[in-house]
């Protein structure tokens with residue numbers, strides 16, 4: 672195999688490996704006091720659980736260590752990064768996933784900024800340079816977790832207060848293609864015709 676081909680394949684593998692934990696939502700403009708109430712949503716898109724012990728958030732060149740009571744992200748689950756877990760739970764009492772607190776004060780710019788998720792070895796696991804696409808008290812969310820979050824056209828304003836812990840309305844079934852009802856109808860029709868033929 673040519674070296675260039677091997678290199679390209681490696682790049683694809685690295686990209687896939689890195690993009691398993693993805694930033695799927697950012698609440699940067701809360702109404703009222705924003706202090707400690709902003710948050711970032713992560714999604715584990717892998718089929719296995721992930722241990723993110725020692726991972727960091729690099730935001731406006733401020734490096735925050737993330738701490739939580741559990742560092743294990745179950746497969747297909749969402750987690751939240753925020754400065755103040757207690758304040759987050761007042762705003763979202765229903766949230767049951769992992770909540771990671773930043774070691775320093777996290778302040779997300781209302782005009783957009785670059786946020787980087789790094790692992791314990793400071794390798795970049797995901798990064799998003801967001802733009803201000805949302806009204807106050809709405810987050811911006813990735814239209815679907817399997818879209819490339821580097822492109823702002825893949826993001827949209829959420830419903831009021833955002834969707835921490837679940838996917839956007841535009842991504843029903845969390846990225847699994849919706850059932851093709853026409854296709855299913857055709858299969859059922861085929862079975863009915865086959866059974867009728869056998870019986871006749």
Ligand SMILES: [Ca+2]
Nearest residue numbers: 699779780781
């Ligand atoms: Ca803000």
Ligand SMILES: [Ca+2]
Nearest residue numbers: 700701702807
């Ligand atoms: Ca605000």
Ligand SMILES: [Ca+2]
Nearest residue numbers: 696834835837
């Ligand atoms: Ca969400």
